[in-house]
Amino acid sequence: MTGGGGGHGPGGPRAPGPGSGGLTLREAQEAVDAWISRFEEGYWPPLANLARLTEEVGELARELNHRYGAKPKKPGEPDVDLGLEMADVLFVLLALANEQGIDLEDALERVLEKYEVRDAGRWTPRKGGPGDGGTTPRT
Known part of the structure; x- marks a missing residue:
């Protein structure tokens, strides 16, 4: 992955099409690079x-606040795709990791191991049923 200073031009990366199977974090970093x-x-x-x-997190926070907080949207304010805000x-974040030479796939594996040890007794484990032994994203 290349690093360096400067900015990048208008537009954005081309994401894989529907049904493409998605990307690993490493592949996503390579695509951003x-x-x-x-x-x-x-x-x-x-x-x-x-x-x-920070700007992008602010836009995500604004949308979540509109949906779940005390600040409703103004009349006529368009709906926002929450998934695109997260993306x-x-x-x-992927660009920042690339610029710093950080492999986020490796870093995520290490942080998940850290949480397993640090938070082992912090939460009440589920007993049999959905989520037992892992989590599934809410849809």
């Missing part, structure tokens, strides 16, 4: 990426 590498500007500096990440956050 391939997209950013198409532009002379390359990766933004770390603090610029952090500012961008915007992920894209910038």
Whole structure:
């Protein structure tokens, strides 16, 4: 993965089509790198990426607040695709990881191991049924 300073151009990466089977984190990092590498500007500096990440998290927070918080949308305000807002956050996080030379797939495996040990007795385990031995994302 290439690093360096600068920014990247308009638009965004081309995501795999429906039914493509998805991407591993490593493949996602490679896809983000391939997209950013198409532009002379390359990766933004770390603090610029952090500012961008904060902006994207703010947009996600705004939508969640509209849906579940005390701040309803204004009349006529368009619906927002929550998945795309999360993917915007992920894209910038992947770019930041690439710029820093971090393999997020490896880092995620290590953090899951950390949580297994650190939080082993913190939560009440499920007994038989959905989620026993793992979690399934809510749909």
